[in-house]
Amino acid sequence: MKVLIVGAGSVGQVYARCLRKGGAEVCFYVRERYLDEVRRGFTLYSLNEGRTPERVEGIPAIASLQDVEAQRWDQVWLCIPTTGLFGDWLGPFMQAIGEAVVVAFQPGLRVGELLGPHVPPTRQARGLIAFSSWPAPLPGSSLPEPGTAWWLPPLTACLFEGPGAEEIARVLTAGGLRSKVGRAEEQNIRGSAILLTLVAALECAGWSFSAVRKEPWRGLAAAAGQQALAVAT
Numbered sequence: 001m002k003v004l005i006v007g008a009g010s011v012g013q014v015y016a017r018c019l020r021k022g023g024a025e026v027c028f029y030v031r032e033r034y035l036d037e038v039r040r041g042f043t044l045y046s047l048n049e050g051r052t053p054e055r056v057e058g059i060p061a062i063a064s065l066q067d068v069e070a071q072r073w074d075q076v077w078l079c080i081p082t083t084g085l086f087g088d089w090l091g092p093f094m095q096a097i098g099e100a101v102v103v104a105f106q107p108g109l110r111v112g113e114l115l116g117p118h119v120p121p122t123r124q125a126r127g128l129i130a131f132s133s134w135p136a137p138l139p140g141s142s143l144p145e146p147g148t149a150w151w152l153p154p155l156t157a158c159l160f161e162g163p164g165a166e167e168i169a170r171v172l173t174a175g176g177l178r179s180k181v182g183r184a185e186e187q188n189i190r191g192s193a194i195l196l197t198l199v200a201a202l203e204c205a206g207w208s209f210s211a212v213r214k215e216p217w218r219g220l221a222a223a224a225g226q227q228a229l230a231v232a233t
Contacts, residue, residue: 001171004029004068004097005077008038008061010133011105012079014150014177017044017056022175027071028061035063043147045136046176053144065096073100075125075164082106085114094118101163103127125162131177152178159183197224 001024005012008028020026028038041057062068076097078085085106094102095118103125104111115124136149143149152158159182160168172179198212201221205211212221 001025001167002072002074003027003077004071004073004075004100005079006093007078007080007084008034008042009079010135010148010150011129012077013042013044013056013148014131014133015077015079015172016059017054018172018175018177020056020059020175022171022173024171024175026059028059029068029076030061030063032063035061043145045143045147045149047149047151051143053147065092068093068096069098073097075101075103075168077103077127078105080106082108082111085111090114091118099123101125103160103162103164103168105129123163125160125164125168127168128159128182130156130158157182197221197227200224 001019003019003024003026005016005019005026006029008016008030012028016026016028030038038059038061041055041059044054044056045051046054094115101123102115102119104115105127112124131150131152133148133150136147137143157178157180158169158172160179161181161183165181169179169181198221201217201224202209202212204220205217211217
């Protein structure tokens with residue numbers, strides 16, 4: 001399985017590491033100004049395994065459509081924010097990837113609308129990111145060197161659906177990231193609906209966790225969450 005990962009941020013780094021450990025061939029697609037940095041490699045901290053730094057090196061990176069067109073890709077993973085899908089770059093890029101399956105992780109109903117003009121449904125897969133990842137160390141913590149920390153909660157797994165989902169789940173699990181076939185798109189939408197209402201309530205409560213657990217914010221957040229779920233589903 002040959003995978004082109006768009007974006008080399010915290011999410012892209014974790015997926016690249018686990019895909020490669022699971023036996024896939026991986027390459028990053030990034031902007032020109034990030035090429036040298038990405039090609040030097042990066043440091044990961046799998047907090048499920050401890051606090052020992054893990055250097056990830058030797059993953060190639062490209063930045064031009066010519067380089068994309070020059071290779072055959074089985075899958076292209078969009079490890080970028082939803083806003084990154086807007087812009088004139090998407091159409092030419094999707095043409096350059098040939099017949100590759102596009103794996104999207106972005107929540108929201110508009111993702112299908114953005115990809116639809118360029119990629120048929122038979123080549124679209126969806127993924128749910130079940131792990132947390134962030135630039136480390138955070139203020140107040142210490143690690144041997146800067147890098148990306150990531151953590152997969154117990155009893156959870158990344159979900160994938162669509163073409164190639166079974167192979168993706170198998171490769172990632174073999175690479176140390178629990179994954180399975182499931183209703184990724186639905187769970188993405190439901191999770192986003194709940195999260196948005198909780199964040200809105202938290203802001204109204206002055207960004208105080210103790211305040212948002214009390215009335216009126218607790219009740220408002222619960223009611224808003226139910227309404228958002230009804231709309232989303």
